[in-house]
Amino acid sequence: MRSQKCIVLGIESTAHTFGCGIASNDGRILANENSVYIPKEGGIHPREASRHHSTVAYKVVASALRKAKIKKEDINAIAFSQGPGLGPCLRSGATIARAIALILKKPYIPVNHCVAHIEIGRLISKCYDPLVIYVSGGNTIISAFDAGRYRIFGETLDIAYGNCIDTFSRNLNFPYPKPNELHPLDHISTEGGNFIELPYIVKGQDISYSGLLTAALKKIQEGFFWRDVAYSFYVTASAMLIEVAERALAHTGKREVLLTGGNARSRLLQSMLQLVCEERKVKFYVVPSEYAGDNGAMIAWTGVLAYKHGIITPVEKSTIKPKWRLDEVDIPWRL
Amino acid sequence: MNFEKLLGVGAEAYLYLIKWFDAEAIKKVRVPKKYRDSKLDLFIRTSRTIREAKLLTAARSIGVPTPTVYYVDTDDSTIIMEYIKGQRLKELFLSLNSLVQKEICLKIGELIALLHENGIIHGDLTTSNMILHGSGHIFLIDFGLGEFAYDIEARGVDLHLMMRALESTHYNIAKDCFNYILEGYSRISGVNISKLVLLKVNEIRSRGRYIRKRR
Numbered sequence: 001m002r003s004q005k006c007i008v009l010g011i012e013s014t015a016h017t018f019g020c021g022i023a024s025n026d027g028r029i030l031a032n033e034n035s036v037y038i039p040k041e042g043g044i045h046p047r048e049a050s051r052h053h054s055t056v057a058y059k060v061v062a063s064a065l066r067k068a069k070i071k072k073e074d075i076n077a078i079a080f081s082q083g084p085g086l087g088p089c090l091r092s093g094a095t096i097a098r099a100i101a102l103i104l105k106k107p108y109i110p111v112n113h114c115v116a117h118i119e120i121g122r123l124i125s126k127c128y129d130p131l132v133i134y135v136s137g138g139n140t141i142i143s144a145f146d147a148g149r150y151r152i153f154g155e156t157l158d159i160a161y162g163n164c165i166d167t168f169s170r171n172l173n174f175p176y177p178k179p180n181e182l183h184p185l186d187h188i189s190t191e192g193g194n195f196i197e198l199p200y201i202v203k204g205q206d207i208s209y210s211g212l213l214t215a216a217l218k219k220i221q222e223g224f225f226w227r228d229v230a231y232s233f234y235v236t237a238s239a240m241l242i243e244v245a246e247r248a249l250a251h252t253g254k255r256e257v258l259l260t261g262g263n264a265r266s267r268l269l270q271s272m273l274q275l276v277c278e279e280r281k282v283k284f285y286v287v288p289s290e291y292a293g294d295n296g297a298m299i300a301w302t303g304v305l306a307y308k309h310g311i312i313t314p315v316e317k318s319t320i321k322p323k324w325r326l327d328e329v330d331i332p333w334r335l
Numbered sequence: 336m337n338f339e340k341l342l343g344v345g346a347e348a349y350l351y352l353i354k355w356f357d358a359e360a361i362k363k364v365r366v367p368k369k370y371r372d373s374k375l376d377l378f379i380r381t382s383r384t385i386r387e388a389k390l391l392t393a394a395r396s397i398g399v400p401t402p403t404v405y406y407v408d409t410d411d412s413t414i415i416m417e418y419i420k421g422q423r424l425k426e427l428f429l430s431l432n433s434l435v436q437k438e439i440c441l442k443i444g445e446l447i448a449l450l451h452e453n454g455i456i457h458g459d460l461t462t463s464n465m466i467l468h469g470s471g472h473i474f475l476i477d478f479g480l481g482e483f484a485y486d487i488e489a490r491g492v493d494l495h496l497m498m499r500a501l502e503s504t505h506y507n508i509a510k511d512c513f514n515y516i517l518e519g520y521s522r523i524s525g526v527n528i529s530k531l532v533l534l535k536v537n538e539i540r541s542r543g544r545y546i547r548k549r550r
Contacts, residue, residue: 084545139544151503157543195374202480204459204496205503235372242370247346251463251504272370279369280344323545 006076008307009064009100010300013093014085014113015138016044018053019296020064022075023304027123030068032290032297033060038176043166044137050088057096064296072104077312079303082110083321085138090320098315107312109303113294114139114326117287118150119305120298121260125285130258133245135269136293137162137262140207140241141326142248145334152327153248154205161241162263164209168233171217172226179265179289185234186267193231196224200236205247207240234268242272249280259286262293305333347383347479355405355415365412365479380412383479388414390455390478397453399446400474419474424462428505440512442473444519447494450475451532452524454485456493461500491535494520498536 005025012019012034019034037052039045065072080097083090101108117139118132132150134141140161142154159167165185169177174184199215201208216233220226249257257277263269264287277284291297306312309332340352342361351362365380367373388407391414395401402417428436443465450457457464458480466474482489497516501509521529 147506151506153503155544195372197375197378200375200379203492204461204480205499206496232372232375236375239368239371239375243347243368250344250346251461275370276368325545 006304006307007070007074008077008079008109008300008303009061009075010079010081010111010116010296010298010303011061011093011097011100012081012113012116012294012296012299013050013053013089013096014081014083014294015089016049017294018056018060018093019294019299020061021296021298021300022064022068022070023297023300025304025308027301029297029301030070031064032295033064033067034293034295035060036293042170043163044086046086046088049086050092053089053092054096057092060296061096061100075104075106077101077107077109077303077307078104079109079111079299079306080318081113081116081299082318083113083324085113085320085322087320087322090322094318094320098318101315107307108315108318109306109311110313110318111299111302111306112324112326112329113299114141114143115150115329115331116298116302117260118143118258119302120291120295121258121264121285121287123301124291125258125287127256127258127283127285129254130256130285131245131249131252131254133241133257133259133269133273134261135161135241135259135263135266137166139261140209142205142245143326144248144252144254145331146252148330148332148334150326150329150331152325153252154207154244157203157206157208158210159213161209161237162261164213164237165234165263167213168216168230171220172230179293183266185230188227188230189234189268194225194228195235196228196232198232198236200240202240202243205244207244209237209240212237212240238266238268238272241269242276245273246276246280249276249282254282256283256285259284260292261287264292265289309333345477352418353415359418360405361402361416361418363414363416381409384409384412384414386481387477387479390457390481390483391416391476393453393483394450394455394475394478397449397455399449399455400468400472401478402474402476419466419468419476421466421468421474424465424467424473425504427467428462429508433508436508436512437515439467439473440515441519441522443497444516444521445523446473446475446519447497447516448520448523448529451490451493454483456482456484456489458482458493458496460493460497462504463500487531487535490532491539494532495536495539498540 022030078101140156406415464477
């Protein structure tokens with residue numbers, strides 16, 4: 001294990017965000033610059049998103065270096081998110097990271113995107129061994145560390161929580177959610193509504209969202225009051241997630257809970273988990289908004305942890321892994 | 336009921352040890368969840384209580400060891416049932432030697448097949464939901480997520496859950512254990528049905544997220 005001072009620059013590009021973060025081994029985030037591709041209509045188009053990434057890359061990286069107030073010689077290694085994610089987006093990020101590594105002649109560190117969401121949450125929220133609820137547009141995973149890996153104690157069997165929520169919102173013509181504003185569905189859920197029964201699908205530790213989405217959209221078409229459908233949809237989708245989270249909590253006996261990922265911003269999820277944690281007398285942590293969505297800092301910080309344990313990859317072997325599961329990654333920096 | 340001792344707080348229910356006509360019994364109360372909409376909460380608790388009571392009784396009647404149901408109260412989402420003295424397999428399992436582990440897995444496979452042959456799907460097969468009784472019998476509990484179904488899909492989902500549970504809790508021996516469970520399963524259901532179910536399990540696995548050999 002290397003213990004000397006080190007600074008790692010991280011590149012994130014799994015989906016709609018191109019990010020560049022810089023982190024040092026004492027746990028400081030020196031820079032966290034991100035640019036998010038917002039589609040004119042519909043969801044993320046992988047090709048369009050990857051074009052966005054290539055276009056903004058130079059500006060984002062330059063601005064991260066400026067903010068960190070470091071010279072490029074100070075950087076010890078380059079980390080990049082190798083997966084999971086959208087192929088074209090991962091590829092443009094990896095290409096940019098490779099170029100930087102080759103120019104600076106620095107080692108190249110592959111980082112798993114899901115691991116990065118967990119590690120930045122642990123760092124910023126200052127928790128040690130939490131049950132992790134990782135929810136975003138691409139992933140919905142309940143995980144806890146055990147014997148060298150982040151084991152998965154529950155996940156979605158089809159689409160992710162965020163994907164489900166976003167597709168529904170778009171169908172109701174809600175505006176694209178802004179990171180620092182309350183989500184339209186959060187407005188509705190705080191006000192309450194008449195509950196309509198929708199498919200509530202929990203299979204053991206896992207959940208399934210595609211049936212719920214279809215059923216909710218059908219209710220809208222059938223002429224049910226949209227506000228009631230939206231309310232019921234949002235509380236049902238969230239209750240399913242919280243239920244499997246609580247099962248995992250009972251099963252693993254962890255004393256901390258960490259909510260991370262883009263949908264950690266959901267007020268409803270936060271308040272529901274808060275209630276569960278109070279009842280079970282465990283500590284509850286939410287990653288701050290800045291580090292909730294995809295960001296470069298999380299890749300840089302996880303890169304620091306990996307670099308200290310000598311996890312580097314030759315550029316020739318750095319092919320992206322669009323389907324890289326969280327539980328396939330060894331975590332040598334935790335005992 | 337003058338005697339009541341809290342035995343454990345599960346994910347969705349409180350378990351009490353009580354006296355029921357001079358016998359020791361378990362009272363399982365599905366408690367309201369504050370985080371859920373009250374209508375949704377009532378619906379989930381009531382339907383699962385009814386389902387669990389039905390499935391426990393049905394399973395017992397075909398010779399699968401489950402606690403006897405003494406009393407059901409849907410208003411309070413409460414089931415009072417037989418107290419099974421024994422240890423949960425989850426805690427016990429890794430301390431057993433591999434021969435005993437094998438025997439237990441074979442037995443689990445037989446029990447699951449017996450359920451499935453009779454149209455009972457457990458819905459939450461994990462080693463936390465199995466109790467090794469002093470008599471050597473393995474008792475199955477927690478049927479709240481179960482259903483009555485005969486199709487291969489439902490059987491596959493059930494066994495897939497078992498596999499996932501082994502992988503997350505007993506990851507070192509998960510593969511061997513699951514193979515023995517399948518072996519036990521085919522003793523009851525026959526080789527042909529077992530093959531079909533295993534194919535379904537693999538298909539269900541491949542529907543999952545980030546599985547490389549999907550296409």
